[in-house]
Amino acid sequence: MNNSQNPELGSEGAADQVLARFASARLWAAHRAPYLASAVFALTPVVLAPLVDERTGGLVPDPEFRAFPVDTRWHVHLETGTALTTPVPEIGWWLLHHIGHLVRAHAARSPVRAETTVSAAAGAPGDTEARRWNQAADAEINDDLAAEGLPGPDGVISPAVLGLPPHLTAEEYLSRLDVLAEAVGRGGHELAESVDCGSAADGVRRDQELPESGGGPTELERELLERSLAVGIQDRVAARSEVPLGWRRWAEARLQPAVNWRARLAALIRRGHGLTSGRVDFSHRRPSRRAGSCPDIALPAMVQPVPAAVVVIDTSGSVSSVRLRRLLSEVTAILHGVGGTGRRLRVLCCDLTAHPVQEVTRAEDVVLLGGGGTDMRAGIAEATALRPRPDLVIVLTDGQTPWPVRRLAVPLLVCLIGEDGSAPEWAHTVRIPEEEP
Structure with missing residues (x-):
């Protein structure tokens, strides 16, 4: 041929x-x-x-x-x-x-x-x-x-x-x-x-x-x-x-250009409670130690606000406990960096329903409850109803869930693990790698 x-x-x-x-x-x-x-x-x-x-x-x-x-x-x-x-x-x-x-x-x-x-x-x-x-x-x-x-x-x-x-x-x-x-x-x-x-x-x-x-x-x-x-x-x-x-x-x-996801997550958490960590504002709720030249005048002191965040964890059957522990350890590490070590964090586990709130200081203290279907709306509704009301709700999920149709009264930060899920367009979203970098 x-x-x-x-x-x-x-x-x-x-x-x-x-x-x-x-x-x-x-x-x-x-x-x-x-x-x-x-x-x-x-x-x-x-x-x-x-x-x-x-x-x-x-x-x-x-x-x-x-x-x-x-x-x-x-x-x-x-x-x-x-x-x-x-x-x-x-x-x-x-x-x-x-x-x-x-x-x-x-x-x-x-x-x-x-x-x-x-x-x-x-x-x-x-x-x-x-x-x-x-x-x-x-x-x-x-x-x-x-x-x-x-x-x-x-x-x-x-x-x-x-x-x-x-x-x-x-x-x-x-x-x-x-x-x-x-x-x-x-x-x-x-x-x-x-x-x-x-x-x-x-x-x-x-x-x-x-x-x-x-x-x-x-x-x-x-x-x-x-x-x-x-x-x-x-x-x-x-x-x-x-x-x-x-x-x-x-x-x-x-x-979407590649970004440092940890830095982005930390920035979103700080933005969620409105004030960055450190001495960022004046308050008369605590008097200043500096009397200055006018001892009869009460001067305001610099205050360091602590974020009031609630974490909602997707504990449905589609999310493994290994994934959850990894995500929670990352988020709590950042929260400790923002609000100080040893602070207590409110956590809700949610599958089809929201489970009782837990207050923890370490990721290892969270008891993962659930394992059924998935509806993060229940956990989000329970989180926003807590008192004192949070100024930020963080959801750890694979994104295989229904979402609220309207924007919440407080900022919502969705941490997605895996590639199949999605989050509401109005929410702040960050994708977390499944394996430790």
């Missing part, structure tokens, strides 16, 4: 058919994942010369291009025989798959050296690093496609096929794949089929790619496109439309 790049090998009619199938696949992909539609329509098709059977002269599929590889400049490489024999929905699936590589910056994150030569079909030892990263990046993307009811073509890698947990990053999958490959390799089998997704996956230029001057969106255009995608995804989430977890995480990270 001959796979020359000579354009005379492909008829003009075949190229038109390829472009027509690409257009149909793009419409299919935009319909199945509308939150990625603008990115799908930003892809540019490049029709490659066909693979021709030297004996019959007919076009045959080239397995090296079964994934319709994409480069870092958003060009989709369509090998003629492969495109004409692949069902339109399968081509559309690959388009959605490659959007994941492009907007999640897998090429920039790739550990593969730029000078590496990648040939998925050859399977040369030097290609191992590139293939393994491609598989890890595929695993990061494909569980989100499966969540949309779009399982991949036969032979593609996925966390479910590998027996690995879903919703990890490509870097996390890479370390696990190395271990799996070593174990499976002892039996003489491949971990998964070699599928080449192009330089969009690993940053290594392929022979079929156009020269650097071959066009594609500019850096600014890509920036605007990605921000538009992220905003659209968050709008869908706010409207209660389904969006896979991986894409929700990406959109949140894309629009």
